[in-house]
Structures are given as C-alpha cells and as structure tokens.
Amino acid sequence: MSERSGSESMERTEGAPARTVATAFEQAKAEGRAALVGYLPAGFPSFEGAVTAAKTMVEAGCDVIEIGLPYTDPLMDGPTIQDAVHQALTGGIRVADVFRTVEAVAATGVRTLVMTYWNPVDRYGVDAFARDLSSAGGCGLITPDLTPEEAEPWLAASDAYDLDRVFLVALSSTDERLAKITALCRGFVYAASLMGVTGARSAVDTGAAHLVERTRKAMTQPSSLPVGLGLGVSNGEQAAEVAGFADGVIVGSAFIRRLLDAPSLDAGLDAVRRLTAELAAGVRR
Amino acid sequence: MTIDAARSLPDLTGHFGPFGGRFAPEALMAALDELTTSYETAMADPAFRAELDHLLATYAGRPSLLTEAKRFGAEAGGARILLKREDLNHTGSHKINNVLGQALLTRRMGKTRIIAETGAGQHGVATATAAALLGLECVVYMGEVDTVRQALNVARMRMLGAEVVPVTTGSRTLKDACNEAFRDWVATVDDTHYCIGSVMGPHPFPMMVRDFQRIIGVEAREQVLELTGRPPDAVVACVGGGSNAIGAFHAFVPDEGVRLYGFEAGGSGVESGKHAATLVGGSLGVIHGMRTYLLQDEDGQTLETHSVSAGLDYPGVGPEHSWLHDSGRATYEAVTDAEAMDAFALLCRTEGIIPAIESAHALAGALRVGRELGPDATIVVCLSGRGDKDMHTAAEWFGLVEGEGPAGA
Numbered sequence: 001m002s003e004r005s006g007s008e009s010m011e012r013t014e015g016a017p018a019r020t021v022a023t024a025f026e027q028a029k030a031e032g033r034a035a036l037v038g039y040l041p042a043g044f045p046s047f048e049g050a051v052t053a054a055k056t057m058v059e060a061g062c063d064v065i066e067i068g069l070p071y072t073d074p075l076m077d078g079p080t081i082q083d084a085v086h087q088a089l090t091g092g093i094r095v096a097d098v099f100r101t102v103e104a105v106a107a108t109g110v111r112t113l114v115m116t117y118w119n120p121v122d123r124y125g126v127d128a129f130a131r132d133l134s135s136a137g138g139c140g141l142i143t144p145d146l147t148p149e150e151a152e153p154w155l156a157a158s159d160a161y162d163l164d165r166v167f168l169v170a171l172s173s174t175d176e177r178l179a180k181i182t183a184l185c186r187g188f189v190y191a192a193s194l195m196g197v198t199g200a201r202s203a204v205d206t207g208a209a210h211l212v213e214r215t216r217k218a219m220t221q222p223s224s225l226p227v228g229l230g231l232g233v234s235n236g237e238q239a240a241e242v243a244g245f246a247d248g249v250i251v252g253s254a255f256i257r258r259l260l261d262a263p264s265l266d267a268g269l270d271a272v273r274r275l276t277a278e279l280a281a282g283v284r285r
Numbered sequence: 286m287t288i289d290a291a292r293s294l295p296d297l298t299g300h301f302g303p304f305g306g307r308f309a310p311e312a313l314m315a316a317l318d319e320l321t322t323s324y325e326t327a328m329a330d331p332a333f334r335a336e337l338d339h340l341l342a343t344y345a346g347r348p349s350l351l352t353e354a355k356r357f358g359a360e361a362g363g364a365r366i367l368l369k370r371e372d373l374n375h376t377g378s379h380k381i382n383n384v385l386g387q388a389l390l391t392r393r394m395g396k397t398r399i400i401a402e403t404g405a406g407q408h409g410v411a412t413a414t415a416a417a418l419l420g421l422e423c424v425v426y427m428g429e430v431d432t433v434r435q436a437l438n439v440a441r442m443r444m445l446g447a448e449v450v451p452v453t454t455g456s457r458t459l460k461d462a463c464n465e466a467f468r469d470w471v472a473t474v475d476d477t478h479y480c481i482g483s484v485m486g487p488h489p490f491p492m493m494v495r496d497f498q499r500i501i502g503v504e505a506r507e508q509v510l511e512l513t514g515r516p517p518d519a520v521v522a523c524v525g526g527g528s529n530a531i532g533a534f535h536a537f538v539p540d541e542g543v544r545l546y547g548f549e550a551g552g553s554g555v556e557s558g559k560h561a562a563t564l565v566g567g568s569l570g571v572i573h574g575m576r577t578y579l580l581q582d583e584d585g586q587t588l589e590t591h592s593v594s595a596g597l598d599y600p601g602v603g604p605e606h607s608w609l610h611d612s613g614r615a616t617y618e619a620v621t622d623a624e625a626m627d628a629f630a631l632l633c634r635t636e637g638i639i640p641a642i643e644s645a646h647a648l649a650g651a652l653r654v655g656r657e658l659g660p661d662a663t664i665v666v667c668l669s670g671r672g673d674k675d676m677h678t679a680a681e682w683f684g685l686v687e688g689e690g691p692a693g694a
Contacts, residue, residue: 071585071586072455072586072587073455073460073461073464073572073573073587074464075310075463075464075467075468075573076310076468076471077468078468082454086454086455089586094584095584095585118308118571119570119571119572119581119585119587120584120585120586121585122570122571122585123570123581123583123584123585124584124585144310145308145309145310145571145574146308147307147308147309147311147314149298149306149307150306150307150308150576167311168310168311168312169311170310170311170312170314170315171312172311172312172313172314172315172316172474173311173314173315174315177311177314177315181311192310192311192312194472195312195471195472195473195474195475196468196471196472197468197471197472
C-alpha cells in the first residue's frame with residue numbers, strides 16, 4: 001500500500017487514478033464511514049443477471065464489488081453461495097465470462113476485485129490470468145485458499161500487472177502470521193469474522209473486533225492497509241456494528257439469498273437494491 | 286517404521302518435489318501447524334509409539350498375513366502371487382492402520398471430536414471404530430450416491446455410534462464428502478480433528494497418513510524375504526487417493542530392482558472420459574489443499590469421476606504418487622470396471638477370498654504384470670480390503686439376484 005500510494009502512483013498518467021481498491025476505502029474514510037463491499041458470483045443468476053445485479057449494488061451504495069469465480073469445489077462456502085455457484089456453472093459460465101463480467105462492472109467506475117479459489121487461476125496460468133484481469137479493468141484478487149506460503153507465482157504476477165492481492169486473516173491466525181500476511185497484502189486485508197464458511201449469521205462473532213485490532217497492530221508499514229471484515233454479515237444492524245471497528249464491511253450471501261428467493265429477476269434486483277440501501281445506511285450510522 | 290527413511294520426503298513445507306504443499310484457508314493454518322508439531326512430538330515419544338503398536342497388534346490384528354495365491358497365480362502368467370492381507374485387519378481394510386494413529390493423536394491434542402470423509406465407507410467405518418474405542422464423538426461425511434451403493438457400511442458406522450451425514454452437493458461422491466468435512470473442520474477446529482483417510486490434503490496429512498500406512502510394505506518386505514530370500518520383482522496396489530499403495534510401496538522405494546505398479550480406476554475406459562484415472566488421464570493442479578495431478582477441464586473445474594468402486598471414485602491423487610509418477614519410480618495404469626470385476630470373480634473362485642472392488646483393481650493389474658513378467662516373477666499384491674460391503678454391487682453386476690440378469694457383463 002505504502003509503495004503504491006507513493007512513488008509508483010507518481011509514474012502514472014497524470015489524472016488517472018491508481019487502480020487499487022484502497023482508494024475506495026480511503027474515500028469512505030474521508031466521509032467518516034466504513035466502505036461497503038458486495039460479493040456476487042459471475043454467471044448468477046445468469047451472465048446478464050449478475051452484471052445487472054452488481055450494477056444495482058453499485059447504484060444503491062456499494063463502494064467495492066467482488067466478483068466470484070464459480071468453482072466446482074468451493075470448500076470455504078456455505079450452502080447459499082454453493083447454490084449460486086452451482087447455478088452459474090450449470091448455466092455454462094466460463095473463466096472468460098468472469099473477465100467480461102469484471103469489465104462490465106468496472107466500467108461503472110467501481111473498484112472491482114475477483115474472488116477465486118486457486119485452481120482456476122493455476123490452470124489458466126497465473127501470469128495470463130493477471131494480464132487478462134488487468135485488461136478487464138479488475139483491481140486484483142481475493143484468494144481464500146492461497147496463503148503466502150504458496151503464493152510466489154501470484155506475488156510476481158500481481159507485481160508485474162500492478163494488481164491488488166487480498167489474503168485472508170482469521171481468528172486463529174497467530175500474530176506472527178498476521179504480520180507475514182499483511183506485509184504481502186495490497187488493497188486491503190480481508191478479516192474473516194468467524195471460524196466457519198460463508199453464510200448469513202444472526203450475530204457478529206465477539207472475536208471479530210479483536211481480530212481487526214490485532215491485524216492493525218501487525219502492520220508495520222507507515223500507512224497501514226484498510227481492514228475489511230467479512231463472513232456472516234447480513235443486515236444494516238450488523239453492518240453498523242462492524243463499521244464501528246473495521247474499515248470495510250463485506251457482504252455476500254445475503255445478496256445471493258435475495259436473488260435465490262425472489263420469484264423473478266426484477267423482484268430479486270429490487271430486494272438487492274433495498275438490502276444495499278439498508279447496508280449503506282448501516283455503514284453510515 | 287524407521288522415521289528417517291520416511292522423512293526424506295516431503296520437505297519441511299510438505300512438498301514432494303513440485304507436489305503437495307498447503308493450499309488451505311488461513312483459518313486452518315494454525316491447526317495444521319499444531320497437527321504437524323503434535324505428530325512429530327508423538328512419533329518421537331516411545332510411549333505413543335508403544336500404544337499405537339500395541340493397538341495394531343492386539344486390536345487391528347497386525348502383522349497381517351502374506352498369503353500365496355497359487356491358483357490365481359496360474360492365471361497371472363504363472364507368476365508367484367503373494368497377497369498382503371489387509372482385508373484381514375479389524376474393520377476389513379488397511380484404513381484402520383492410519384485411523385488408530387490419528388485417533389490417538391486426536392486424544393493427545395486434547396480434542397474430543399473426530400470427523401472423516403469416506404467413499405466406500407471403509408475409512409468411515411475405521412474412524413467410527415477408533416472413535417468408539419477411544420470415546421470420541423464421530424461424524425462421517427459420505428456422498429449420497431455412496432451411501433446408497435455402500436449401504437451396509439452406513440449401517441456399520443451408525444451401529445458404532447457415528448453420525449453419518451449424506452452429502453448432497455456436487456457429484457455427491459467422495460470429493461464432495463471431502464469438501465463438506467473441510468467446511469465442518471473450519472468451524473470446529475478448536476475441539477475437532479479431521480481424520481483424512483488417504484495420503485491427500487494439505488501438509489502434514491500426506492506425510493502422516495503415509496507414515497501410518499507404511500507398515501504394510503515394511504511387513505510385506507520382511508515376509509517376502511523370509512519366504513523367498515529376496516525382494517519381490519514387483520509390488521502392485523490400487524490407487525484412488527492412494528494410501529494403501531503408498532503404504533505398500535514406501536518400504537520398497539529404495540529397492541531399485543522392485544517395480545512399483547499403481548492401478549487406477551479406469552471406469553468405462555480412459556478414452557470414454559468416464560473414469561477416475563488421475564495419473565493416467567489427468568493434469569497438474571490444486572485440489573483439497575495439495576498440488577497434484579487431478580481430473581479437470583480447461584477452466585480448472587473438477588471433472589466428475591466414474592468407477593464401479595466407490596473408494597477409487599476420486600478426481601485427485603496423493604501428491605507423493607504424483608512425485609513417484611513423474612520421477613518414473615512407479616508406474617501407473619488404468620484398470621476398467623469390467624477388468625476389475627473379472628479379477629474380483631477370479632479371486633473368489635480360485636482362492637476363496639472375496640476382495641473389495643477397490644482391491645480387485647490391483648488384482649486385475651497383477652494379472653497384467655504377471656503375464657508380462659512371467660513364471661519366475663514374485664509379485665506382492667496389496668489386498669487392501671475385503672468385499673463383503675460390495676456384495677450388492679457384485680450381485681447386480683453378475684446377475685446373482687433371483688429374477689434379474691447381469692447388469693455389467
């Protein structure tokens with residue numbers, strides 16, 4: 001973060017913003033609030049449906065969009081995201097479609113990341129994936145099953161294409177690991193609020209605030225990265241609570257649930273719009 | 286078990302050359318580190334080793350027999366076929382070797398709950414058994430498809446006090462059971478150990494499971510030397526995830542003259558696309574926490590596998606097998622459903638031993654290797670499990686049910 005906001009950004013074309021998701025967090029911070037990060041898998045409920053839903057989320061107040069790359073074996077995801085991803089894969093979504101989704105969403109000006117399990121990137125070729133993500137206007141990757149130990153090819157590729165790399169920290173992470181992980185993160189740090197898979201929960205884990213605090217302490221850079229908190233957040237009340245101690249509030253399954261339960265895409269989009277507004281109000285409380 | 290020999294690979298970060306490693310959620314990293322440390326301390330503790338050895342001898346029934354299969358050997362080019370009888374272990378397969386080790390480790394780590402994935406149900410039954418023995422809570426994840434074709438094992442696990450959870454996501458087989466077990470573990474890691482049943486998963490599992498299974502080859506090597514005065518010409522095993530094969534191979538890896546053969550599930554034939562022959566028909570990637578060969582499409586999506594054997598119906602393979610494959614030390618070939626079922630019937634009729642359908646893939650491979658090496662060859666075949674659980678499948682395949690014709694022939 002410090003190196004990007006420093007000398008590197010000076011080399012960019014004048015007036016062109018550095019394409020890092022950190023700027024979205026900075027803007028929210030300048031407004032005295034947390035950023036709202038919304039997740040949706042590409043291809044769900046359809047290619048166009050996902051693009052429209054993501055644009056709806058942006059219009060209604062999401063500051064950052066995470067596009068999920070549908071994968072056959074999402075072992076960090078609960079039943080809601082599993083259902084959505086299954087639907088996307090059954091609908092024939094391909095990796096190339098994920099890049100097209102990113103392109104369409106990023107064109108709105110919103111900072112857009114891809115969240116993906118590692119094998120599809122490995123298979124595509126790490127460098128080629130970084131290149132095509134960058135061409136599509138994506139800011140970088142969130143990698144739930146890639147930790148720094150195995151990340152060398154991705155560290156190189158993300159440097160080559162100037163992409164954000166968001167690793168996760170967990171309640172079980174030692175201080176030593178927090179330091180190691182955050183030193184390699186760029187854009188923001190994704191703090192998993194609970195020990196478990198994705199999915200809505202009725203309450204935010206009491207350890208979450210402590211994890212955010214520990215993560216901040218672990219960062220030694222002059223200007224430390226924002227810390228976003230995800231897993232389990234599903235309503236305005238929880239968003240407000242999380243915004244009280246984190247720089248970003250990440251919501252995924254709750255959006256998908258709205259689309260899964262709606263009788264039509266239009267009804268689903270309405271529900272997504274209402275939820276986004278509720279969450280956006282939450283992070284502003 | 287000589288630890289030094291077992292430790293040359295993997296390296297400290299769990300890599301067998303380019304394979305293995307740890308592709309796991311951050312939430313599990315602390316538990317994987319804890320497991321690695323606990324495992325290493327335990328194996329260096331004579332009391333732990335003594336308790337494990339005692340259980341293997343007085344509970345599992347080790348050492349397992351080495352049975353000469355003369356009438357079967359006559360069909361295998363006249364080669365001398367020696368069956369390593371893991372089917373005679375308590376619970377009916379090699380799985381108990383690993384599970385006793387991991388269950389003792391679970392207790393040593395102060396954890397009270399043990400979870401497992403299972404395909405054919407052999408690992409699930411072994412885990413449920415060890416949990417009952419040590420008073421641990423036990424949950425077994427099993428693909429819904431497998432709960433039907435291995436219904437007898439579901440009943441066994443439930444009788445032993447385990448909760449069996451049918452998994453209804455994805456292809457509803459072994460890989461989906463693994464996914465579900467990982468999801469459980471991420472949420473319960475404080476009091477729960479995930480007892481992985483094969484030489485797969487993130488480090489230290491491939492190493493640890495191999496170390497617990499290598500007793501198969503250690504015993505077999507001694508038994509063959511005693512019987513024939515020299516090492517065998519070949520060691521043959523079936524490979525799904527690959528734990529019985531690594532167990533059988535490992536002690537023989539330094540014996541350069543001993544050929545190692547792994548037989549994968551060829552399903553309807555590798556060329557048909559309906560198979561589970563990962564090393565024969567797969568490509569490099571990452572699955573279930575490890576870098577290894579797997580069956581995937583061009584987008585890196587896991588392909589559905591097909592095999593008459595639920596225990597081999599898995600799209601990945603242990604990373605040490607990928608290493609043995611690429612280094613050329615072991616040879617991997619595919620055996621079709623039909624070949625395996627023919628060998629299944631042949632062992633029944635020539636030796637009076639009903640093998641597991643998984644093990645029947647090794648037997649079919651032994652027929653091939655024996656015909657190639659000829660009557661002077663001595664071949665050790667790992668008979669990894671017994672076939673009682675497969676009677677339903679076999680009865681359908683061979684048309685043994687009154688009023689029904691054969692389905693497979």
